[in-house]
Amino acid sequence: MIDFSQYLTEAEHHFPEMIQIRRRLHQHPELSYMEFETTRFLIDHLANLGYEVLKPLETGCVAVLKGKSPESRIVALRADIDALPIQEEGEHKKAFMSKIDGVAHCCGHDIHTANLLGAARMIADKKVELEGTVVLIFQPGEEKIPGGGKLLMDAGTLQELGVQRIYGLHTFPYMKPGEIAVKSGPLMASPDEFRLTIHGKGGHAAAPHIAVDPIVIAAQVVTSLQSIVSRALDPTEPGVVTVGKISGGSAHNVIPERVEMLGTIRSFNEETANLISSRIEQFAKGLAEAHGGSAEYYFDEGYPPVINDNEVTSKLLEIAENVLGAEAIHMLEKPVMAGEDFAFYQKKFPGTFFFLGSGSEETGSVHSWHHPKYNADENCMKNGSALMTALALKG
Ligand SMILES: [Zn+2]
Ligand SMILES: [Zn+2]
Known part of the structure; x- marks a missing residue:
């Protein structure tokens, strides 16, 4: 020595x-x-x-x-x-x-x-x-x-x-x-970022049946994302999905056109990051479509x-x-x-x-x-x- x-x-x-x-x-x-x-x-x-x-x-x-x-x-x-x-x-x-x-x-x-x-x-x-x-x-x-x-x-x-x-x-x-x-x-984990835009159809808050409410869709998306780590990931594999920012709407009596969300994905391998990312996209697009709206999903690859x-x-x-x-x-x-x-x-x-x-x-x-x-x-x-x-x- x-x-x-x-x-x-x-x-x-x-x-x-x-x-x-x-x-x-x-x-x-x-x-x-x-x-x-x-x-x-x-x-x-x-x-x-x-x-x-x-x-x-x-x-x-x-x-x-x-x-x-x-x-x-x-x-x-x-x-x-x-x-x-x-x-x-x-x-x-x-x-x-x-x-x-x-x-x-x-x-x-x-x-x-x-x-x-x-x-x-x-x-x-x-x-x-x-x-x-x-x-x-x-x-x-x-x-x-x-x-x-x-x-x-x-x-x-x-x-x-x-x-x-x-x-x-x-x-x-x-x-x-x-x-x-x-x-x-x-x-240390891989910190990837994602952005989601939920598109609805704006209108009067008192006439939701002729609008498509992106706030209701966004609420369901955020809740659904919580099941990705618990239900889609191997329980022995670490992963985090966090929506850190959500914004949309302008007044108590207006259904807005869209809602934006920002979030982060943490994982220890590309496979897990890709799995989480594709599930987020599926949930967002699937739920938005079911309500008559649509979703845009962007994934920004962070560090490995x-x-x-x-x-x-x-x-x-x-x-x-x-x-x-x-x-x-x-x-x-x-x-x-x-x-x-x-x-x-x-x-x-x-x-x-x-x-x-x-x-x-x-x-x-x-x-x-x-x-x-x-x-x-x-x-x-x-x-x-x-x-x-x-x-x-x-x-
Ligand atoms: Zn540092
Ligand atoms: Zn630092």
């Missing part, structure tokens, strides 16, 4: 710089696919560290460092760099609050970026020890379909570089800094599910145990139903995505992802950057 004990000490040494970078990014958040300033900063910083920096997309970048026999092993580490359209709140961040109105790093991507830059420095310092090639991905647009991960894979850069496996992490408010949560197999490779996950566990200690590692028993565009990389490269504990009372890091007060405890970057460095060298 290789001794990684000094990695945490080194990370501790670089911690002030990571904090500085994190706070700088936090104060200057940029929305998905508009991360121009962040990208300029990254390119400068990485070039200074001696990386060859590629820019396959308009924002974000890919940094490459070659060691001995560069073809022998090619490992990619990924961070996402975009912020969210959220008005930030929170006492604990007062000193480095977002300077941009309505935009904030409320998913911890500022931490992911600063953490990987910390690792980038340590990896560069160890270049003489490096066997193979390290590819650092600073990915734009994680928060917005089609996903920067998809665009980057479509660009083909990582395939050309010959990436052999990939690691990624996300801050995790449900565990403390120093801890990580790992899982083999399905980790995050399915962690067994072998790469074992490698992560072995290295994490060495760097952080066995007591730091928690095996997740159940997947989470949130989605992640890291899944696009995993369609091509064996990889594993894991959670980096970042919750603590002292720093007010008690809120869930996308909460206006979301604030990952910066201390997680010590362990995160040490672990990423070890994965770059031996993962």
Whole structure:
């Protein structure tokens, strides 16, 4: 077993710089696919560290460092760099609050970026020890379909570089800094979206017999959709159908022309997503037709599910145990139903995505992802950057 004990000490040494970078990014958040300033900063910083920096997309970048026999092993580490359209709140961040109105790093991507830059420095310092090639991905647009991960894979850069496996992490408010949560197999769901328009025939509320009421149809559709997961899905297969928005009508005495609905489908494989989607369409069209109306159905494919490779996950566990200690590692028993565009990389490269504990009372890091007060405890970057460095060298 290789001794990684000094990695945490080194990370501790670089911690002030990571904090500085994190706070700088936090104060200057940029929305998905508009991360121009962040990208300029990254390119400068990485070039200074001696990386060859590629820019396959308009924002974000890919940094490459070659060691001995560069073809022998090619490992990619990924961070996402975009912020969210959220008005930030929170006492604990007062000193480095977002300077941009309505935009904030409320998913911890500022931490992911600063953490990987910390690792980038340590990896560069160890270049003489490096066997193979390290590819650092600073990915734009994680928060917005089609996903920067998809665009980057479509660009083909990582395939050309010959990436052999990939690691990624996300801050995790449900565990403390120093801890990580790992899982083999399905980790995060595929979040697909659907839109439904129910067309009726408008008219006077007192004369329903000469109108077709889309509100009654919509009510039956929403109720019927609840039976898809319970009656059409294999009971051992996870799935969610939620109608999150419904709108239609204008007055108490008017039957409207149409009703619109928006919803999400969560699943862990394409087959389940397709099954749920086709049932939604059947219910909507069938019920609308039975009432003399009609339905239009649109399905927007989201990200695939995050399915962690067994072998790469074992490698992560072995290295994490060495760097952080066995007591730091928690095996997740159940997947989470949130989605992640890291899944696009995993369609091509064996990889594993894991959670980096970042919750603590002292720093007010008690809120869930996308909460206006979301604030990952910066201390997680010590362990995160040490672990990423070890994965770059031996993962
Ligand atoms: Zn997010
Ligand atoms: Zn995120």
